[in-house]
Amino acid sequence: MKARKREARSLNIRGNHLRQFTIWRVPVKTGGAGGQLSVLSQNTLRWSCRTSRRTCNSLYKTYSKVKKGCIMTKSYSEESMMPESQDASNWNDESLGSHDEHDKNGERRAMKRNCADDDEDALNRLEDDEDDDDDEEDVEEEEDDDQKPKRRGPKKKKMTKARLQRFKVRRVKANTRERNRMHGLNDALECLRKVVPCYSKTQKLSKIETLRLAKNYIWALSEILRSDKSPDLMSFVQALCKGLSQPTTNLVAGCLQLSPRTFLPEQSQELPSHMQAASASFTAHPYSYQTPGLPSPPYGTMDSSHIFHVKSHPYASALEPFFETPLTDCTSPSFDGPLSPPLSVNGNFSFKHEASSDFEKNYAFSMHYPGAGLAGAQGHGSLYGSSAQRCEVPMETMMSYDGHSHHERLMNAQLNAIFHE
DNA sequence: TAGGCCATCTGGTCCT
DNA sequence: AGGACCAGATGGCCTA
Numbered sequence: 300m301k302a303r304k305r306e307a308r309s310l311n312i313r314g315n316h317l318r319q320f321t322i323w324r325v326p327v328k329t330g331g332a333g334g335q336l337s338v339l340s341q342n343t344l345r346w347s348c349r350t351s352r353r354t355c356n357s358l359y360k361t362y363s364k365v366k367k368g369c370i371m372t373k374s375y376s377e378e379s380m381m382p383e384s385q386d387a388s389n390w391n392d393e394s395l396g397s398h399d400e401h402d403k404n405g406e407r408r409a410m411k412r413n414c415a416d417d418d419e420d421a422l423n424r425l426e427d428d429e430d431d432d433d434d435e436e437d438v439e440e441e442e443d444d445d446q447k448p449k450r451r452g453p454k455k456k457k458m459t460k461a462r463l464q465r466f467k468v469r470r471v472k473a474n475t476r477e478r479n480r481m482h483g484l485n486d487a488l489e490c491l492r493k494v495v496p497c498y499s500k501t502q503k504l505s506k507i508e509t510l511r512l513a514k515n516y517i518w519a520l521s522e523i524l525r526s527d528k529s530p531d532l533m534s535f536v537q538a539l540c541k542g543l544s545q546p547t548t549n550l551v552a553g554c555l556q557l558s559p560r561t562f563l564p565e566q567s568q569e570l571p572s573h574m575q576a577a578s579a580s581f582t583a584h585p586y587s588y589q590t591p592g593l594p595s596p597p598y599g600t601m602d603s604s605h606i607f608h609v610k611s612h613p614y615a616s617a618l619e620p621f622f623e624t625p626l627t628d629c630t631s632p633s634f635d636g637p638l639s640p641p642l643s644v645n646g647n648f649s650f651k652h653e654a655s656s657d658f659e660k661n662y663a664f665s666m667h668y669p670g671a672g673l674a675g676a677q678g679h680g681s682l683y684g685s686s687a688q689r690c691e692v693p694m695e696t697m698m699s700y701d702g703h704s705h706h707e708r709l710m711n712a713q714l715n716a717i718f719h720e
Numbered sequence: 721t722a723g724g725c726c727a728t729c730t731g732g733t734c735c736t
Numbered sequence: 737a738g739g740a741c742c743a744g745a746t747g748g749c750c751t752a
Contacts (some may be wrong), residue, residue: 469738474729476739481727505725 496539497547497554508547515539532557 488506492498495512504512519538523530530538536555540548 470730473731473739477730477741478728480740485727507725 497551499550502550504547504550508543511542512539512547512551515541515543 488509491513492504492509495504495509495516497504497512515538519530519535522538532555536551536557540551543551
């Protein structure tokens with residue numbers, strides 16, 4: 300590594316005033332932030348970085364290889380404009396390196412790896428640790444009488460070897476439970492992804508976007524029930540996309556074969572007058588539905604590859620103004636992932652699966668599908684007409700529905716439903 | 721290089 | 737004591 304000896308100065312780190320250590324400026328281009336490799340002592344190096352935590356860690360991994368056998372510590376500061384002369388004791392400080400016997404993070408990471416690979420192996424390793432502990436004295440609670448005020452209340456029991464082992468085993472089991480719990484949560488979220496009006500296997504909605512879209516979807520369906528009339532497509536999609544990030548909006552637009560430009564609020568003033576009127580009929584609501592200003596990830600601009608294209612549609616000419624590209628354009632790259640539940644604003648359409656998919660093998664049925672998905676299955680179905688129109692598929696079936704092999708047919712059905720009045 | 725998203729670990733809190 | 741739940745911390749992966 301090329302480092303330039305810069306200067307010698309004193310520094311106060313964690314109350315320890317270090318004098319006359321050498322700073323090596325590491326040539327890292329971080330928009331003026333940069334990093335410094337400080338030689339605190341003969342065998343102690345310190346990586347300081349005026350960047351974000353993520354960048355600091357990344358850079359640390361690179362520059363920690365500079366001098367093997369040394370104790371490496373690192374620190375970072377989010378304030379990239381911090382003057383160089385500023386005391387680094389204010390920086391977020393943490394210790395790293397296997398040489399640091401107080402390295403809690405290193406131990407945590409090691410435990411993480413063990414448990415992630417195999418809990419049994421981790422437990423075996425803990426047993427090995429237990430063997431190692433036999434050579435040591437019992438671990439007692441850390442006491443710094445000079446540094447910290449004495450605690451009130453009952454003293455903690457001494458951490459005997461047996462207690463330590465039980466603690467470790469308990470921790471491993473708790474990690475397993477927590478992992479499983481999060482997996483269950485993710486499974487439920489995946490189910491939710493499949494019942495909101497936008498689903499793609501290759502471009503999954505993020506967790507937060509899935510929740511936002513689901514909330515919007517529920518609200519939009521509720522509004523339909525409340526007003527007892529079908530909204531227009533534009534206002535419905537507007538309601539769906541409120542507060543969503545640009546990529547998610549694009550995805551929803553793609554699922555509906557719309558151009559996001561035609562319904563995004565910021566572009567609404569550019570819409571033709573009849574579209575604005577249509578939007579107002581749905582968005583002006585006594586509940587004063589508001590999505591708080593949510594930060595949208597800087598994913599970039601609209602990606603036309605997400606836009607659905609259908610081969611033909613009976614309402615193509617009527618829909619033409621809403622679409623970014625001609626509906627008859629079948630040469631454009633098609634949307635990789637279709638909708639999961641067929642989206643219907645009024646829930647009047649029906650479709651039948653043909654015996655050509657994996658889905659058919661497991662779910663042979665013909666049903667009238669109220670686009671509400673969950674809502675339709677649970678209670679909104681009766682509001683969409685006779686019992687014959689209700690979804691009579693068990694919830695488990697609904698939740699595991701996967702319509703990837705029918706996306707074009709479903710899309711046609713959806714559009715048919717949306718504009719069938 | 722920055723930042724978003726995610727999985728995982730961890731310790732605290734609450735409840736049984 | 738132990739399980740469920742939660743939030744913070746961390747590193748990996750990915751994209752702009």
